[in-house]
Amino acid sequence: MLEKPSKFLLIDSRTIIAPASASGRGGISVIRMSGPLSKKIAKEMCGELAEPWRFKKCNITSNNSSLIDVGMVVFFKSPYSYTGEDIVEFHCHGNPMIVNLIIENALVLGAVVAEPGEFTKKAFLNDKIDLAQAESVADLINAQSESAIIAANSSLSGNFSKQVNDILDELTEARVFVEANIDFPDEDIDRAHMENLNERLIKLLGVVSGLLTSVQDGMKLREGYSVAIVGPPNAGKSTLLNLLARERVAITSDIEGTTRDLVRVPVNIAGLVIEFIDTAGIREDPENSIEEEGISKSKEVINKSNITLVVQDSTSVKPFNVELGESIVVMNKSDLMKESQPNDKNAFYVSSVSGEGMTELLGELIKRLEVDEGGETVFLSRKRHEECLIKGRDFIDESLEGLRQDLGLELIAESLKESHNALGEILRPMSSDDLLGEIFSEFCIGK
Numbered sequence: 001m002l003e004k005p006s007k008f009l010l011i012d013s014r015t016i017i018a019p020a021s022a023s024g025r026g027g028i029s030v031i032r033m034s035g036p037l038s039k040k041i042a043k044e045m046c047g048e049l050a051e052p053w054r055f056k057k058c059n060i061t062s063n064n065s066s067l068i069d070v071g072m073v074v075f076f077k078s079p080y081s082y083t084g085e086d087i088v089e090f091h092c093h094g095n096p097m098i099v100n101l102i103i104e105n106a107l108v109l110g111a112v113v114a115e116p117g118e119f120t121k122k123a124f125l126n127d128k129i130d131l132a133q134a135e136s137v138a139d140l141i142n143a144q145s146e147s148a149i150i151a152a153n154s155s156l157s158g159n160f161s162k163q164v165n166d167i168l169d170e171l172t173e174a175r176v177f178v179e180a181n182i183d184f185p186d187e188d189i190d191r192a193h194m195e196n197l198n199e200r201l202i203k204l205l206g207v208v209s210g211l212l213t214s215v216q217d218g219m220k221l222r223e224g225y226s227v228a229i230v231g232p233p234n235a236g237k238s239t240l241l242n243l244l245a246r247e248r249v250a251i252t253s254d255i256e257g258t259t260r261d262l263v264r265v266p267v268n269i270a271g272l273v274i275e276f277i278d279t280a281g282i283r284e285d286p287e288n289s290i291e292e293e294g295i296s297k298s299k300e301v302i303n304k305s306n307i308t309l310v311v312q313d314s315t316s317v318k319p320f321n322v323e324l325g326e327s328i329v330v331m332n333k334s335d336l337m338k339e340s341q342p343n344d345k346n347a348f349y350v351s352s353v354s355g356e357g358m359t360e361l362l363g364e365l366i367k368r369l370e371v372d373e374g375g376e377t378v379f380l381s382r383k384r385h386e387e388c389l390i391k392g393r394d395f396i397d398e399s400l401e402g403l404r405q406d407l408g409l410e411l412i413a414e415s416l417k418e419s420h421n422a423l424g425e426i427l428r429p430m431s432s433d434d435l436l437g438e439i440f441s442e443f444c445i446g447k
Contacts, residue, residue: 015041016114016122017106019099026094031102033090033111034083034119041109042073042088045102049088052077060090063108068101069093083119084126130427132161132385139222139380144266144273148221148380155379163211164426167392170204171420178413198403205396208423212389218381224266225274225369228301231311232318236332239352240311241265241278262297270366277301307368314341314349328364388426395419 015035021028033041042049044063050056052075060068071092081087092098107113117138124134136155143149154160177197229237242248245265263278279298299322302308307326312318314331328346335351343349343360350357399415402408 015111016118017103017111018114018119019103020089021094023096024094025096029092029094029096029099031090031092031099032087032119033106034081034085034087034114034122035111036086037110038086038088039075041106041111042075042090044109045105046073046090049073049075051075052080055091060092060102062101062105068105069098079126082128083122084128085122129156130161131429132164132427133158135382136160136380143380144224145268147272151218151221151380160379160381161427164423167204167208167211168420168423170200170207171396171416171423174200174204175413175416175420178409178416182409182413194403198400201396201400201403205393205400208389208393208396212386212393214379215381215385215389218379219383219386221272222380222382225272225307226301226305227274227276227365228298228305228308229276229278229311230298230302230308230322231330232313232320235311235313235318236352237311238263238278240309240330240332240350241276243352243355243358244276262301269362274365274369277305307365309365326368328361328368330361385426388422391422392419395422 013036015033015037017031017033020030020032039049045060046056046058050073055072055074058071058073060071060073062068069092071090073091074089076082076087076089078084078086090102092102103111103113120129120134120137123129124131129137133156136152140149140152140156143152174197177193229241231237241263244267262280264275265278266273266275268274279301302322302324305325307328308324309330310320310324310327311330311332312320313333315333315336317331328348331341331347331349332352334340334349334357335354337349341349343357348357348361348364350361395415395418399412399419402412402415
């Protein structure tokens, strides 16, 4: 197993505390405490605790024995807890003042306020979860669609980690064979065993490539999609956005140049969150510097979006000489046309007023974004997962090339080692203090 970064082992001596529920007023607030002093502090504030995993009604008192609240307390004994340490949870009434008083009294008794993500960091350092599972905790909290929630739970349960571990096990067996035979002359190595190694690595390369494809799909689901709505002024872009959002989020009028600032609206389509961005109308002769700035922003959005909807007034098409990537032409205001026109492969006639033609347009949009409505993304993924898999795949390919060219087992062993290291970084990096700091800083305090 790869080493843990020693820097973070110092955290294990800390007893940390933080709210585990959302801030604000509500029926119940939950305060979580983890570390060696947890049980002692809880007994000072609540009296004797029930056996592990059982709630107990208690008077939560301050250091001068004043009653703070009547609530519930539960103790999770090490190592059978989220962090692997002793954990105590206070369940109190959802008043921020009560929450603060409980935390302040725990601080006097030796606890410290947790850093963002510190509970999950402790779980990682104590081998309760690997890094991919830790990342999925944050992804689950931030998920904005049902598909993303399902995929994040899949990652948290270890489905992604299992596939990576299976690959690492195969690599380990290949490395053992290669390194065991390095000191033998080539003529003493059974060629049948070498052919078997070659076949196993070819199969493993396919497995890694398949997982890489799944990871890239998972990245799309996690990061979402961005669709720019652009076109000449007064083509009905803002009306189209309002139709997609099902509410009046953008100001509309017959006056050209009404939209100056970008208007962003996330819309759930086919179980995925797609961010539609309404932009300023683009024309060659802007009236003033403000409109010119809006046009500049519109062009930036086009470059960053996955796809662009170019909206035209079907009754008065205007020139639109802007460099585009992937795009679909939306012939808006079809309800004002004297005769209906059929769609073609890149132009769709719609009415942003009546909604006519939107089903066909959204179907094409989903198709262009390569969203499989009937498919299932197994897990959410991050850019670093993709980078590690690409490195791991390339080193396996390098080892196969070494076998084909009889470059010697020393070079093949080195390639397999590098592949193993790259893929191992997904679950448990060897030396990445900065990486861990960046990942866990994304968490809310109390998780």
